[in-house]
Amino acid sequence: MSIYLSPSMLSIDFTKIGEQLAMIEQAGTPYIHLDVMDGVFVPNISFGIPVIKGIRKASGMVFDTHLMIVEPEKYVEEFRKAGADIINFHLEATEDPKKVIDRIRATGAKVGITIKPKTPVEALKPYLAEVDMVLVMTVEPGFGGQKFMEDQIPKIRQLSEWKKELKLGYDIQVDGGITQDNVRIVLDAGANVIVAGSAVFGKNDIGQAAKGFMDIFKEYE
Numbered sequence: 001m002s003i004y005l006s007p008s009m010l011s012i013d014f015t016k017i018g019e020q021l022a023m024i025e026q027a028g029t030p031y032i033h034l035d036v037m038d039g040v041f042v043p044n045i046s047f048g049i050p051v052i053k054g055i056r057k058a059s060g061m062v063f064d065t066h067l068m069i070v071e072p073e074k075y076v077e078e079f080r081k082a083g084a085d086i087i088n089f090h091l092e093a094t095e096d097p098k099k100v101i102d103r104i105r106a107t108g109a110k111v112g113i114t115i116k117p118k119t120p121v122e123a124l125k126p127y128l129a130e131v132d133m134v135l136v137m138t139v140e141p142g143f144g145g146q147k148f149m150e151d152q153i154p155k156i157r158q159l160s161e162w163k164k165e166l167k168l169g170y171d172i173q174v175d176g177g178i179t180q181d182n183v184r185i186v187l188d189a190g191a192n193v194i195v196a197g198s199a200v201f202g203k204n205d206i207g208q209a210a211k212g213f214m215d216i217f218k219e220y221e
């Protein structure tokens with residue numbers, strides 16, 4: 001399975017969005033990870049539909065949208081219209097995950113389901129056959145630049161085992177505190193979509209930071 005880098009826009013310099021998106025796109029990065037926070041599901045507020053709609057005009061990358069919002073089902077059509085290609089919602093944010101999955105699917109976007117560090121991986125099992133991506137958080141959602149939680153690795157391994165056992169094709173995304181120094185731990189466990197915010201946009205040479213990750217991915221192909 002191919003391995004992809006999905007740099008998180010949360011750490012971008014918002015005075016240079018177009019320029020910095022072009023840097024990672026030119027470096028060959030396929031995805032951009034868009035962290036949407038509502039101040040209710042997580043204790044922080046980031047950006048939403050109008051910003052995504054705006055940057056859609058400036059970028060041909062796959063828009064990998066991570067919704068950290070309550071009642072995600074209410075907004076999925078709007079995120080899709082704004083340009084989201086993948087819509088990831090949190091299992092903890094809804095009473096009815098199946099309804100959210102169906103709503104996202106109906107928009108034509110790829111469906112992702114996400115768990116916070118305290119949520120057991122078993123909670124994802126009923127939905128694995130219905131989604132295109134599972135996202136394991138390796139920090140408490142809400143902020144970039146936090147420390148990677150290595151105790152989440154068994155969840156990645158379990159998702160990787162279930163994928164083989166059940167003959168499913170979902171991507172395994174990992175998000176939070178990932179750097180070029182620890183990324184091999186999540187790749188070894190079976191992750192194939194790697195989110196990195198501060199380890200890409202926090203560096204002086206953004207393009208080189210993205211390329212550094214992709215060079216590591218080549219060791220696994």
Ligand SMILES: O=C(CO)[C@@H](O)[C@H](O)COP(=O)(O)O
Pocket residue numbers: 008010011033035066139140141142143144145146175176177178195196197198199
């Ligand atoms: O979803 C989140 C935080 O809630 C992430 O996508 C972070 O924004 C990633 O940033 P780093 O931990 O890589 O700096």
Ligand SMILES: [Co+2]
Pocket residue numbers: 008033034035066175195
């Ligand atoms: Co995220």
